[in-house]
Amino acid sequence: MKEGLIYVFKRFIHILIILLVLSFIVFSFIRLIPGDPVKSTLGPLASEESVNRMTHELYLDRPLVVQYGHWLKNVVTQGDFGKSLLTSRPVSLDIKEYLPRSLELCFLSALMILVFGVLFGTISAVFRNTWIDNVIRFLTYLGVVTPPYAFGVLFLLIFSYLLKWFPIGGLPRFSPENVRTGMLSIDALLMGNFSLFIKVLQSYFLPCLSLAIGSIAYQARIHRSAMVENVNADFIAFAEVAGVSKSKLIFKHLMKPSFIPTLTVYGLQVASLLGNAFIIESMFRINGFSQYSLNVILNKDPYGIVAVTFIFGVIFAVVNLCIDIGVVALDPRIRLKGAE
Numbered sequence: 001m002k003e004g005l006i007y008v009f010k011r012f013i014h015i016l017i018i019l020l021v022l023s024f025i026v027f028s029f030i031r032l033i034p035g036d037p038v039k040s041t042l043g044p045l046a047s048e049e050s051v052n053r054m055t056h057e058l059y060l061d062r063p064l065v066v067q068y069g070h071w072l073k074n075v076v077t078q079g080d081f082g083k084s085l086l087t088s089r090p091v092s093l094d095i096k097e098y099l100p101r102s103l104e105l106c107f108l109s110a111l112m113i114l115v116f117g118v119l120f121g122t123i124s125a126v127f128r129n130t131w132i133d134n135v136i137r138f139l140t141y142l143g144v145v146t147p148p149y150a151f152g153v154l155f156l157l158i159f160s161y162l163l164k165w166f167p168i169g170g171l172p173r174f175s176p177e178n179v180r181t182g183m184l185s186i187d188a189l190l191m192g193n194f195s196l197f198i199k200v201l202q203s204y205f206l207p208c209l210s211l212a213i214g215s216i217a218y219q220a221r222i223h224r225s226a227m228v229e230n231v232n233a234d235f236i237a238f239a240e241v242a243g244v245s246k247s248k249l250i251f252k253h254l255m256k257p258s259f260i261p262t263l264t265v266y267g268l269q270v271a272s273l274l275g276n277a278f279i280i281e282s283m284f285r286i287n288g289f290s291q292y293s294l295n296v297i298l299n300k301d302p303y304g305i306v307a308v309t310f311i312f313g314v315i316f317a318v319v320n321l322c323i324d325i326g327v328v329a330l331d332p333r334i335r336l337k338g339a340e
Helices: 002-031 035-040 048-057 062-078 091-126 130-143 148-162 184-191 196-231 234-241 246-271 279-283 289-298 300-330 332-338
Strands: none
Touching: 002 062, 002 130, 002 300, 035 091, 035 130, 035 234, 062 300, 091 130, 091 184, 091 196, 091 246, 091 289, 091 300, 148 196, 148 279, 184 196, 196 246, 279 289, 289 300
8 A cells, every 4th residue: 555655646746747747838839839929919000008918927038938837837726828819718717718628528538538448459359250340350450540530520421411310510508507527427417407417418429429339449469469368367267267257357356457558558548538539529510728829829829839738738637647546556567666
């Protein structure tokens, strides 16, 4: 127990250092972007006085270290990421509005990746070198090499336009007083409106599947390879000699060690979902954080760029910390090495 806590604490300190370095590097690099972001926002007809006033308000006329220190102090003490030049309001309000939708999209996609990736990988390994294995391996190969937007177009054409099983895009509308968390499925449950909850899930199903299908395919291939490799391990042979049933052999003795590489790759897949979601959000008309991130980058919004990069870094770090904890729980040897 003590070794595990030491390992987690070390990983947490590493994450803090990485986030500080990441934020400072991005904060420094955006100053090298050609052009004046204030003039780009106010337009060519803006007076010099207006440009100077906004530049001073955003601390853009101070030395770089002073700008970063002011920004970091406000983030830590107030959760204030500065004022966005794109939306002319605090970046924290933009994050509060757009981030929950993308997190909901990514969470549902991550759930699909875990369930279907492990399921198809297990079936393929159990029936290895049979026609079932060959079909799954062929489909997963197609899933890996095909970009998510291609699946999105195909799903919209078949399931929304032709069969009309799912909405063609967008999300159900909520009145402002009913939006508590920003995650519409949770807000629908908090309202006690189960039919609205089902509508939200229907609206999310196709974009989540489009975003997740490539990762599902990759996850299935990784999990199959891990299980096939562990089939020939000594402990599996011993369990077979001991008369352990096939189902118990697969789900108790074979699944746990095979899940370690699967979980490691899963963490990378989940952490990258938010960065890959901007095309899917645009296709399915989900006004989320990934689409907002693309807009602040294209409009050279300095505080917006730093904020979205910092948020991406935090999400990536938190997901990987959770995966590290899960891997340590599965393999105590990692815990002992990490505590040394």
